[in-house]
Amino acid sequence: MFTSELFEFKQTDFVKESQQLNLHYKQGQYTFCETLTFEHDSLQIDETQPEISNAIKYLHLAAGVSYFKLQPFSQIKMAQTTLNTAQAHFFKKLYINGLAEFAYRNQIDIREACEFPSSDVTQTPLVKATESQEQHALVLIGGGKDSLVSIEALKKSGKKVTLFAVNPAEPILNCVKQSGLPFVSVKRTLDPQLFKLNEAGGLNGHVPITAIISFTALIVAQALGCDAIITSNEASANEATVVKNGVEINHQYSKSYEFEKDFTAFVQKFVHPNLAYFSLLRPFTEMRIVQEFAQFSHYDAVFTSCNKAFKIYHQKSQTRWCLACPKCHFVHLMFAVSGMDEARLKSIFNGNPLNQIEHLQAYRELVGLTENKPWECVGEKLESATAIYMLSQQKITQDYAVIKQLSQAVIQAYGADVLQSASTDLLKARSLHYIPEQYRGCFADV
Structure with a gap:
C-alpha cells in the first residue's frame, strides 16, 4: 500500500x-x-x-x-x-x-x-474590467x-x-x-x-x-x-x-x-x-438537448457519448457506441424518446439496448429504483423514468424487453400523473444558469 x-x-x-x-x-x-x-x-x-x-x-x-x-x-x-x-x-x-x-x-x-x-497575502491588482x-x-x-x-x-x-x-x-x-x-x-x-x-x-x-x-x-x-x-x-x-x-x-x-x-x-x-x-446548456435537460440535436444531422456518423472511446490509459473502444455501458443506455434512451425516426436511430447507434433484457439492472439504476444512479455522466432519474413511461405508451416501442419489464415499476414509483407532466416540463428551459446577456438568445427561450 x-x-x-x-x-x-x-x-x-x-x-x-x-x-x-x-x-x-x-x-x-x-x-x-x-x-x-x-x-x-x-x-x-x-x-x-x-x-x-x-x-x-x-x-x-x-x-x-x-x-x-x-x-x-x-x-x-x-x-x-x-x-x-x-x-x-x-x-x-x-x-x-x-x-x-x-x-x-x-x-x-x-x-x-x-x-x-x-x-493574508496582498493580491496583485488585476487588469481593469472593460465594458x-x-x-x-x-x-x-x-x-x-x-x-x-x-x-x-x-x-x-x-x-x-x-x-x-x-x-x-x-x-x-x-x-x-x-x-x-x-x-x-x-x-x-x-x-x-x-x-x-x-x-x-x-x-x-x-x-x-x-x-x-x-x-x-x-x-x-x-x-x-x-x-x-x-x-x-x-x-x-x-x-x-x-x-x-x-x-x-x-x-x-x-x-x-x-x-x-x-x-x-x-x-x-x-x-x-x-x-x-x-x-450554454445549463437551462436544459438531456431530453431537451436531444430535441435540439435532432434538428441537424451532419454529426450523426461521427459523434459519440460512450466513454470507452475516450480512455486515457486502457484500450479505447473500436466502436463509437458499445451499447453496454450506462452512458450508452442513457443517451440511446433520450434519442429513442425524441421522436427521431427508426432509420436515423439505427444509423447512429447500430443497435437497440432497450431490447436486451440483460441490461435491465442498469436501467433500474438510471430511473432511480436503486440507491444510486450509475457513476457516469447521465441525466436526472426523473428524465429516465419519464422516457421509459413515454415509450411504454407508444405502440412501436412498448414491447421492447426493458420497457415491458420496467414500465409498471416506474409508474408505481413516480405515478402516471407525475410522469405525464414531466414529459412536457422536461423540455422547458430552466431559470438557473450563468449565461451572460451577450450570449443569450442562442435559443429562443433563454
Whole structure:
C-alpha cells in the first residue's frame, strides 16, 4: 500500500520553444511531472503575462488532485504558491467535492485532509474590467451531442467561436472537422509513475476532470483574447449520484452549476475580470438537448457519448457506441424518446439496448429504483423514468424487453400523473444558469 505524510506542489516551468508546461509534484519519496503541450502554430503562450501566470499557478493546484489521491491524508505543502483564505477555500472545496465519489467508493473520509495552507497575502491588482470586448468564445468540445448543440447554436447566432479540447480522441477530431470551426488542442500527459503506483495499490478513482480542463482552457482563452469560455453542462449535472448520511455525492460535481458559479467568481476575482465562464446548456435537460440535436444531422456518423472511446490509459473502444455501458443506455434512451425516426436511430447507434433484457439492472439504476444512479455522466432519474413511461405508451416501442419489464415499476414509483407532466416540463428551459446577456438568445427561450 502506498503511504506518504506530505504532498508537495513543487515548481512549474514553461518551455517556450516547444510550448510545453511542466507541472511538478512530490508525494512521499516519489516526484511527478505532468506535461501540457499547447499544439497550435498561431497560439503563443506568454507565461510572463500576469493573468496567464496566475492561470498556470492555479492549474498546477487543480491538476495535482490526480497525484494527491494516491494518499489523500498527506499534509499539503506549496513550494511557490501562496494562497489567501478565499483561494485556499476554493481549492479545498474543489478537492473535497471533486474527490467525493473517490472517497465514497474507497470507503474513506478525506474532508479533514484537503487543507490548503493560506495566509493574508496582498493580491496583485488585476487588469481593469472593460465594458466592451470583442465577443470570441472558446468552446469546449467533447465529441458528444451536448457540445455540438452549443456549437450549432453559437454558429447560428453568428458568434465568433474557437473550439478547444484536451487530448482530443478521434470522435472529437471528426466533430471538429464537421463543424468547420478553428480548433486548439492541448496534449496532457500524466506522469507514467501514477499508473504504476495505482496498479501497485495506490488509491485510485474519479477526479474532477472538467475542473482541470477548465483551468487549462483559462490559459488558452487569454492567449487568444477570448471573452468567454463556454461549456455544455446540462441541468442534470446538478443532481447527486447518491446521498449518503445527508451528504450529496455527485459524479458530475465539476460540471455542476455550483462549481460553475464558484469557478466564475474565482476567475473574475483572481485571474481576469473580463472573462466569462458558463454553460450554454445549463437551462436544459438531456431530453431537451436531444430535441435540439435532432434538428441537424451532419454529426450523426461521427459523434459519440460512450466513454470507452475516450480512455486515457486502457484500450479505447473500436466502436463509437458499445451499447453496454450506462452512458450508452442513457443517451440511446433520450434519442429513442425524441421522436427521431427508426432509420436515423439505427444509423447512429447500430443497435437497440432497450431490447436486451440483460441490461435491465442498469436501467433500474438510471430511473432511480436503486440507491444510486450509475457513476457516469447521465441525466436526472426523473428524465429516465419519464422516457421509459413515454415509450411504454407508444405502440412501436412498448414491447421492447426493458420497457415491458420496467414500465409498471416506474409508474408505481413516480405515478402516471407525475410522469405525464414531466414529459412536457422536461423540455422547458430552466431559470438557473450563468449565461451572460451577450450570449443569450442562442435559443429562443433563454
